[in-house]
Amino acid sequence: MAETMNKWIAEWYEQNDADIKKLMRDVWEHPELGLETPYAAKVCAQFVKEHGFDRVELRCAEDYNNPEARPNAVIAEYGSGRPVIGIIGELDALPGLGQNDTPYRDPKDGPGHGCGHCIMAGGSAAAACALKYAMEKDQLKGTLRFIEAPAEEIGVGKGWLAKDGLFDDMDVALMWHPGSCELDYDPRDSVAIYDVEFRFYGKTAHAAGQPWNGRSALDAVQLMNMGCEFMREHVKPGSYIHYCITAGGLAPNVVPDYAAVRYFFRSKSGMEGAKEIYDRACKVADGAAMMTETTVEKHINMTMPDLIYNIPLCRFLYQSALKLPDLEYTPEEQQFARDLYKSVMEKDAPEDFDKVMPMHISEFHDHKDGVKSSATDASYMSYICPTMHSSGMGNLLGGPGHHWGMTCCAGTALGQKAGIFGYMALVQGAYDIFTHPEVTEEFWEYQRSLNLPKLDYSVLK
Ligand SMILES: [Zn+2]
Incomplete structure (x- = not known):
């Protein structure tokens, strides 16, 4: 029989499903740009506080040591000692991609979550709370550090946080990003x-x-x-x-x-x-x-910099992800997705729903051909510690990114369920690392073998 998810993680997600979606929706309804993400940071900090985090700070990524600076990032911690596991989310939206939650183009003035970072913001906050809950229940040793970062779309948020030293003592940093393919853990070339x-x-x-x-x-x-x-x-x-x-x-x-x-x-x-x-x-x-x-x-x-994939970490987290139950959409959600597909792709949705929305985990390969040609500032973390930036699910299968269709997905169950799933898989992975901390040695051996140069922060401004 296949291994299943840790029961405390499953229980936490079951009990808090509505709250997580509410948080995702709240961030979706208040899209903010670049380094100006005070609202998203505030509501995500509130969420983790309400779910039992004592050490929660709102900070300014680019002026970290100045408590007066307007906040745009969240840092929360639980536990102590090694290993130190980071759960990372993103807060910012894109200009001009405002859209109502209708399965056809219905623009809303201003920015919109056309990259789906609202489901990352809520998904990562939920992940931190679920992991903390499981750590308490099973008395796991180690540190959980939760970080919500601004300004991914302008490529500097995690650069500033890296400069601030927030990843320096991390054993692994974990994040998920929505995408128009099946959930993917494969290492590949990046730019x-x-x-x-x-x-x-x-x-x-x-x-x-x-x-x-x-x-x-x-x-x-x-x-x-x-x-x-x-x-x-x-x-x-x-x-x-x-x-x-x-x-x-x-x-x-x-x-x-x-x-x-x-x-x-x-x-x-x-x-x-x-x-x-x-x-x-x-x-x-x-x-x-x-x-x-x-x-x-x-x-x-x-x-x-380019995103560095830590192959042993990717392989390990893939195995953990397989413990999750399948992602499913209700008949109403499926109909909505089909209607959206027709508007965005300008053709009828395929009969088989598996070809409309990604709902599966791709089989793992040690290396995938083809370059990941879009860049991410998660690359900053990946030069410092073993990093997972899993991607896929949450958008139409083969659908365009940075698009009003993604904004629509991110504001509805189509994206919300994917955000929960993508991060829940990482929570199970983090749980498996906490219970087998010796695996981090293998991740680090690989990381060191890459001989990565020190990062240059001089261009951040
Ligand atoms: Zn993005």
């Missing part, structure tokens, strides 16, 4: 990222009257983009270049004296690979400036 704005300065003039006196910053932006398009052919496999024009002039009859373009350079060859593309793009930018007699400033917004 590091350079986020850079190139700001061009020219000379304004009447575009018709005296164009010879103007030097167009917009021309420089266009030439830079053209140069980068040609460069695409000559970058290594696993390199990604994305851009948008952030300033392009104000009127056609005025030669723009200012224009800017923002680039994300991603590489599966770590920070070195991303920097290599950045350095070459700088030459393209300088060339564009020279051609147009403008000047250029390079402004690095953020850099983020």
Whole structure:
């Protein structure tokens, strides 16, 4: 017979199901951006306090030692000694993705949880409480540290918390993220990222009257983009270049004296690979400036390392996840998902519900082909301690991320049940680590074998 979940964890989740969903919904209804997540932080701190945590602090991630700074993160702790297990959640939403909980496009002004971080915020708070409950019942030794982080979408939240030293003594850090695939524990290649704005300065003039006196910053932006398009052919496999024009002039009859373009350079060859593309793009930018007699400033917004998968930890947590009962949706929820599928995917939902919503755990492989090309600031933790960033479930199968459809899932049972499931699997994993603490030696042996460099925090701002 297959092993089953720890009964205390199961009991806690059964008793608190409605409260968890209420918390997820509360965060969904109050979407906040970037480092400005005081509301989400407050309600998540309240939740864990109400469920028995004594050591709960609201802090400011980027000004950690200043108690006066407005809070945007939660740190709570229970227990003492080793091992130290971190349960991590995220709080921030995305601009422009406000959506009502209808299975068709019905926009709401402002930001929305189009990446589903509200179900991570509630899911991780619940996970911390469930784990604490099981630790008490079975008198487990060790420390549980619960962290809610802001600003994942701008790539700095966990960078600041890493700089603050919150992961330094952790044996493992555990988090889950929703996704449009089955729940996945497989290690794979991931990307590091350079986020850079190139700001061009020219000379304004009447575009018709005296164009010879103007030097167009917009021309420089266009030439830079053209140069980068040609460069695409000559970058290594696993390199990604994305851009948008952030300033392009104000009127056609005025030669723009200012224009800017923002680039994300991603590489599966770590920070070195991303920097290599950045350095070459700088030459393209300088060339564009020279051609147009403008000047250029390079402004690095953020850099983020690649996510390091700790293979023994992934394998261990996969085994723990198999102890959970299946994720299920009611007939009403299934109908809602089918309607949403039709609106988002612009075709009828498949007959077989297994092809509409992810509800299963993918079979584990020591390495999965293909690069995880989206980046996450969980990578900061993964350079410091063995880290699990499991992903999958909570969005339509094959559905788009950073999309109103995800906002809709995150505000309803479709996402909420996945958030509970994804984190519950990690709680069972944490329980199994607390009861077999010697396994952390294997995780650390692997971590050390990677010889990871020290992180550079100088770009955080
Ligand atoms: Zn996200």
